[in-house]
Amino acid sequence: MAWRIRQLIDGWVILVAALWGVNRPVSAHAAPNLSALQPTLFFHGSDSSYRAEIHMVGAIKHAGLSNKRSVIRANVAGNGKVRLIGKLTKRTKNPIVEVNYLRSSYKADKTWGRWAKNVVVKLQKTYHFKRLNLVGHSMGNTAILYYLVHNARNRHLPQVMKQVALGGHCDGVLGEGDYPHRLKLARSGRPNYITASYRYLLALRKCYPRSAAVLNIYGDLKNGTDSDGRVSNASSRSLRYLVVRAHRYRDRQVVGARAQHSRLHNNAQVDRLLMRFLWPKR
Template sequence: MRKHIWFLLAFVALALGAAQPAPVLATIQRQVPTLYLHGHRSGPRAMAAFIKTAQAEDHATSVLTATVNNDGAVKLHGRWPVASHRPLIKVVFKNNRTLRYGKISDWLAAVITTLQHRYHIRRFNIVAHSLGNAAVLFYELRYGQYTQLPQLQKYVAIAGNFDGVPGVHRPRAAHRMGPGGKPPWMAPAYLQAMHMRSHFPKYQVSVLNIYGDLGDGRHWDGKVNNVSSRSLRYLLGSRLRSYEALEFTGPLAQHRLLRTNPAVIQATDHFLWP
C-alpha cells in the first residue's frame, strides 16, 4: 500500500485545490517544461551543463529547482513566469544514495504533482542520467496510466542502468544482446519492469537512449554495461511512440562524463527542440 501513498495524497490535494476559485493565471497555458534528473551520488550541479547550453543555444529558460527530501516533501526555488520559453526545471534528491527504485519514483511523482498543482502543467519532458532513469521508468510504470496526471512526452535516457549495474546486480563481464535485443541476463528490477510494462503509456512517449562505450572491449561506459542501457528497447519498444539509440565512444563516453559531453548535450537538445 505504501507505494501508492504519494499518489493518493497528491490526488486529494489536487481535488481540494480544484474546489477553490481558480486564479486568473491558471487558465493560461505554460509551455511544456523539461525536467533534469541527476544520478546516484550526484547533486544540484550534475546536470548544469545541459541547462547552461539549452539557455545559451536553444533560447530555453531555467525557471525552477525542485528539491525533494527523504520524506518526499518538495521545495520549489525560483520563478516561473507564464511567458517563459522552453522552461527548464532541475530536480534534486537530497538523499542521493538510495537504490530503492520505488522510493525515488515516488519522489519524482511528488515533484510532478507539485508542479501540476502549482503551475497546472499537463505535459512534460525529462532528461535523466544514470540512476535517475530508474526513477523515470518506475514512475511511468506505476503512475503513467493515470491520465489525470501530467503526461510524459519526450524522454532522454543517458547511461541508464535499466538491467542492472555490473558488480552490483550482475557479474562484471561483457555481455551481448540476444535475439530481438533481449538481454542475456535480467536483474530483479528489470524482471519487475517486464511484468509491469503494459502500464507504460502506449504510443505516447518518444525516447532518445544515449550510452557510452569506452572501446576497451568490455562494452561499457566504465560503470554500466551497454547491454543494460540498450535493454530499454526490448522492455518498452512496443509501447513507445518512437525510439532512437545513440552510442558515444572515446574518453568523453565515460559514465560520469556523458553528462558534460558537448556532443551528448547537442543530441539531447536537438531531440527536445528539433
Template sequence: MKRKFYWWLGLILVVIIAVGGYFSLQNYQQNKVQTIEKVKVNNKVTPTFFFHGWGSSYHAEEKMTAAIRQAGVSNTVVRVNVSKNGHAKLLGKISKRAKNPLIEVNFADNKLTNAKGSYTNAYYTTGARYVRNAINVVNKKYGYRSINVVSHSMGNLEFTNYLRRFHNQKDFPRINHWVSMAGHYDGIVGEDDEPNVTKINSKTGKPSRMQPEYRALLSLRKTFPRETRILNIYGNLENGTNSDGDVTNASARSLKYLINGRAKSYRELMIRGRGGQHSALHNNAKVNRALVNFIWR
C-alpha cells in the same frame, strides 16, 4: 658543475610547468560548459525535468541546462528540491513568458537510504515517489499536462518505476520526450553485471539474462505511454569492456525490450571514447546537441 646544475634545474622546472599546464587545461575542459551552436526552436511551454543519479545532485544537471539555455532553446531554469521525507519544494518562478522551462531536480536522499529492502524495492517505493512529487509540485502550480524528461544513471530507474507505479493515476502527465542517459536497467558493473556477458537481441532488445531490477520493469511492456518518444544515450570507453565504466552497453540497451511496441519512437546514441565515461555524459557537447535536436527541433 654549477652551470650543469642550473641547466637541469631549469629543465625540471619547464617539465613541471608543462605538466601542470596540461592538467589545468584538462580540468578546465572537464568543468566548463560544453556549449553548442544556437538553434531556432518553436516557442513551446512544455517543461523538461532533469533527474540525477546515485550520490549526485542538481549540480550534475547544471552544465546541461546552461548549454541548452545558451543555445537559445530556453530562457528559464528553476529547481525542485525533494527532501528525504519526500516533500518537494519549487525554487524559482516560471513566468508567463517562459520558453521551454528547465526543471533541475535535486534529491536529498540521493542514495535511497530511506528505503527498506533491496534497490529493486527502493526504486519502486521511494524513488518513484520522489519523482512524482517533483513533477506534481510544478505541474499543479502551473497547470502543465505534458512534460519532457532527461534522466541519468539511477534517475532512470527512479523514473521508470514512476511510470510503472503511477501510470494510471489522474495526475499522471503526458510524456512527450524522454532522454535516458547511462541507464543501468539490467545491472551495474561490479555489482550484478560484468562486461561482455549479457547479450542483446538486436531486433527486440531482449537481454540474454535479466536481473531482479529489470524483471520488475517488465510490466512496462503493457503500460508504457504510447505517446512518448525515447532517445537512449550510452557511453562506450572503447577499452574492450563495451561500457561507460559503470554501465555496460547491454544493460543500457536492454531498455528497448521494455518499451518495444509501445513507445511512439525509439532511437539509440552511443558516445565513444573518454566523453562516453559514465559521469562525463552530462557535460558533453555531442550529448547537449542531441538533447536539443531530439526534444526541441
C-alpha cells in the same frame, strides 16, 4: 470630555489599521497557468545533486532554447516533500526543472520513484502543466522508470511526451550482475540475464505511454569492455525491450574519454543530441 477621548481613541485605531495595512506581508500572486508549455525535468544520478544537470541546462540556455528565468529547481527532502525554488512566468520559454534529491542515495528505487511523482504533482498544481519531458542520468533513469511503472496510466497526471535516458543501467551495472560481454540481447532486445530490478520494470511493456518518444544515449570507452566504465552497452540498450510501446525509439552511442559514465552529463555531443531530440525545430 468623554466625546473628546472617544475621538482620540478612534483616531489611534484608524492610524494603527492604516500602518498595519501598509506593512503587512503581501500574499504572493497566484502562479500563472502555463498549461500550454511542456517542461523538461532533469533527474540526477546517485550520490549527486542538481549540480550534475548544470552543464546540460547551461548548453540549452546558451543555444537560446531556454533562459535563466525559465529554470527552476525542485528540492526533494528526505521525506519526499517537494519545494520549488524559483518561479516561472508567462514569459517562460521551454521551462526546465532541475530535480534535486537532498538525500542523494538511490538505495530505495521505488521510494525515489514515488518522490518523482511528488515532483510532477507539485508542478501540476502550481503551473497546471498537461505535458512534460523526462531526462535522467544514471540512476535518475531508474527513478523515472519506477515512476512510469506506477503512473503511466494515470490520466490525471501530465502526459509524458519525450524521455531521454543517459547512461542508464536497466539490467545491472558492471560487477553487480552485469559483466563485460556476459550480457547479451536477443533480436527483440530482451536480455539473456535479468536482474530483480529489470524483472520489476517488465511491467512497462504493458503500460509505457504510447505518446512518448525515447532517446537512449550511452557511452563506449572503446577499451574492449563495451561499456562506459560503469554500465555495459547491453544493459543500457536493454531499455528498448521495456519501452516497446513507445511510438519512437532511438539509440545513440557516444565514444571517447568524455563517454565515461560520470562524464556523460558534461559532454558536448550529448548536449547536441539532447537538444535536437527535445526541440527539433529551432
